[in-house]
Structures are given as structure tokens and as C-alpha cells.
Amino acid sequence: MLFDTHAHLNADQYADDLEEVVERAKQAGVSNMVIVGFDRPTIQKAMELVEHYDFMYASVGWHPVDAIDMTDEDLAWIEELASHPKVVALGEMGLDYYWDKSPKEIQKEVFRKQIRLAKKVKLPIVIHNREATADIVEILKEEGAEEVGGILHCYSGSPEIAREVVEMNFYISLGGPVTFKNAKKPKEVAAEIPLNKLLIETDCPYLSPHPYRGKRNEPAYVKFVAEQIAEIKGLSLQEVAEATAANAKKLFAIK
Template sequence: MLFDTHAHLNAEQYNEDLNEVMERAQEAGVSNIVVVGFDRPTITKAMELAEAHDFIYACVGWHPVDAIDMTDEDLDWIEELAKHPKVVAIGEMGLDYHWDKSPHDIQKEVFRKQIRLAKKVKLPIVIHNREATSDIVDILREENAAEVGGIMHCFSGSVEVAKQCLEMNFYISLGGPVTFKNAKKPKEVALEIPLNKLLIETDCPYLTPHPYRGQRNEPSYVKLVAEQIAEIKGMTLEEIAQATSDNAKRIFGIN
């Protein structure tokens, strides 16, 4: 059984056919999905989905692109939601230097606040990183994020950076890009990182794997990610599915 550790089924791209998308996921062997909320509307929807479906869990946090919009009330709300039995992680949080909506210093401040919150509520964290690797690694070290650990979501960095993250109690999650023909780094990471530290995800509706690249992504396609990793590691799909599901349940505290 497959575990999609990072999906945005709360996105408007699924407004018309969400039930069919979830049915296709289960038909493809996806037993669990974590839906990630990253602002007020998406967190609310993630909670609704987690409460309505046994196989869906929620991750709640604040996206770095929108860090400038986060208030103390928002942080208090996330802390309150963290008590819910279906909330399994805090995030996605981190740094995004690609877009310039939120100044870097504000992103860093909001990132640190969420790490401290996660330590307070004893939940793992889910990291969004875009063009900010060294600052993210530094902040994770300075804030002793290893205390709760977490997931480097849709990891696109080098094997060397991945190993630094492993040392800080993080799992490496790979998505659609590992299936792209010219994606050298994700393939190297898939090969080098120990199986007990790997996770799989879609980040749907984004980062659709080959051969559907350019179309809307969905959780059923996480099987394509698992198949590619199996090929890289010289293992069976079943072995990858079992190991990554076990890893996901371990980090998220799901029995």
C-alpha cells in the first residue's frame, strides 16, 4: 500500500471531481494521504477532508511565500488545531526565495516561530525549500529542529545536503521530479539515501510525474514515483511501497 505524504486535495483544481480523484487513489493502492494546509482557507479545507475520510490526515502550517500575512492569532489557531487527532505534522513551513511577496527576514521569523510551536506541541515539521537551502539548514540547526524531526518535502537538493538533513532527524521525500528524464539530483538521492529514511509524495496538483507531466497531478500518480525509485534502487515496487509507508507512519505517529 502506498502513502502520499504531501498532497493538496484542498486546492481549487479538485473542486469539480474530488471524489473521483480519491477513488482513483484508492484503486491505485494509495492507503493514506496527508493533505497539507498552508493558510487559512487551505488549512480549513484540509481539516474538513481529514475529518470526513479515515485515510486522510492533515498537516497545518503557514507557507513562507505568505509569511507576511501570518498573525499571532493564526499561530494560536495552528497550535489549537495541533491537538486534533488527525493532525500529524506542522507545515508546510520554510523559506522561499523565488517569490518576493514576503521579505526574507519575515520568512525566517515565521519559520522559527513554527519550529518552536512544533516542539511545544511535539509534532514533526514539513519543510518547503525554494532557493534557500543554506539558510534552511542553518535555522533547523539553530532551532534544534532535530528534537521533533520532520520531512524535507519534495527534496531537490544534493546527496550531501540530504545527508545533513538525515543527521538532523529528517526524512527525505521525493515526488514527480524523480521521474523526469534529466533530473539528475533526485535520482542520485533516491539511490544514495537509506530506504528507512525515504518517503514518497505527489505535491499534487503540482509536479506531475512522467508520462503525465504538464497535466494536473493527483495522489494515484504516487505509484509512478514509487516505481521509479524501485527501478533506481533495484528493488520491487512492493518493497518500496511497504518501506515508505512504514516510514510515513513512523514520522507521523500513525499506528
């Protein structure tokens, strides 16, 4: 009953063994996953996957690192895809101040355009944040993003900011880092944010949980994330799996 809300099975890292990876996910109890596209090639591949696998859904958007490359045609294409029955969110979008490929002002502009599009097509948004928390929260407020809500994916910020965005109709999604021994903030967030506002993800092929840290991640490993949250909250794995899956289905309007 696990729902991996953020997977990149559209990445080249799975070119040789996708079927085996999917099978392992099923064996681990993963019932649904969202495949995230963030540029032309990855969106295209995400759409192919969700049309092939009935338990996969897609989120389509433009990554902030590549914001400088996004054209009006790309935005129009994303709008077109938003009406596809298996597209359940827009993103990942947001701000990334770690890499400097795209100037900050261009990132902000592209982020705002995608939030406005999400409000137009009535889909939640999936947010990528790297070293840009204050600006992201400000833009979400200014653009009235709470109208559609969404996810702060692979959340690594403070419990205080988490509480603030939860009040703005957003879910907090935790991934592999919550299992790391030295990861203080994600563990605090897992403890403090109510279960009905938490989601789980892998962000595979990145950020593998312990004990696979440093190796290629895959959806089957989302179980380790759920187990860690269960341990922190004093709940059973089943309770965390069922609650986070119900949260995801509610957010993504999946029957």
C-alpha cells in the first residue's frame, strides 16, 4: 500500500533493467507512483511510462536549473499535457540556488508562470527547493499557490517552515535523508508534522535511504522511508503506508 510520490524511472539509470525495478517495487508493496518529468526528454518518457503501466501517474513541469531553456512553446505543451487523465500534478518546479546555470530572476519568472498555469488547469504543484526557501515561500504567497496546493518534495528544511507551508495547503514529502543517522531536520519534521500532511518518496535514482546510501535508488526502497517515519512517530509501518497513500490519492485526485 506504499505510494512513491516522486520517482524518476524516466531516467537513463533504468534503461537496462526497468522491468526488474518495477517488479521489485510491486514485491515491496508499492501500489502507486508518480513519475516526474522536468524537461522535454523526461516529460516525454514519463508520458510513455504512465501510458504503459496502470499504477503510474505523471507530474510534468520545468526544473529551475533549466529555467533558462524553457520557451513559451514548452509551457504551452505542458498545458496541453495537463488535460491527460494520468497527469496529476505540475512540476517539478521551484528554485535552485546551488547550481548557477539559470539566473535567479529567470528561475523566479518560470516558477511564477508554472504556478499560474497550475491554477488555470487546477492541478497541484510539486516544488523543488535548493537553498532558496525564503524566496519560494514568498512566491507561493504572492501567487496564491494555496489555491491548488501541492508538495514540497524531498523536504530538507526546518519544522517551522514546514508548519508554515502546511498551513498554505501543502504536503511535506520525506525521502531517503530521513533515514540518515545524522539527518536531524528531516527527523524533526517527521516527528512534528501531522501524519495527514506527510507524503513519502524516493526521488530515485537519487538519495537512496540507509542501508543503500550511495547506491542507485529505486521505488522499492520507499519502504525504508515509511519505516523510519513509523519508528519516529511510534506507529506501525502499515499505519504510515496507508495514511501517506491516502494523502497522495487525495492530493492527486486519484480514485
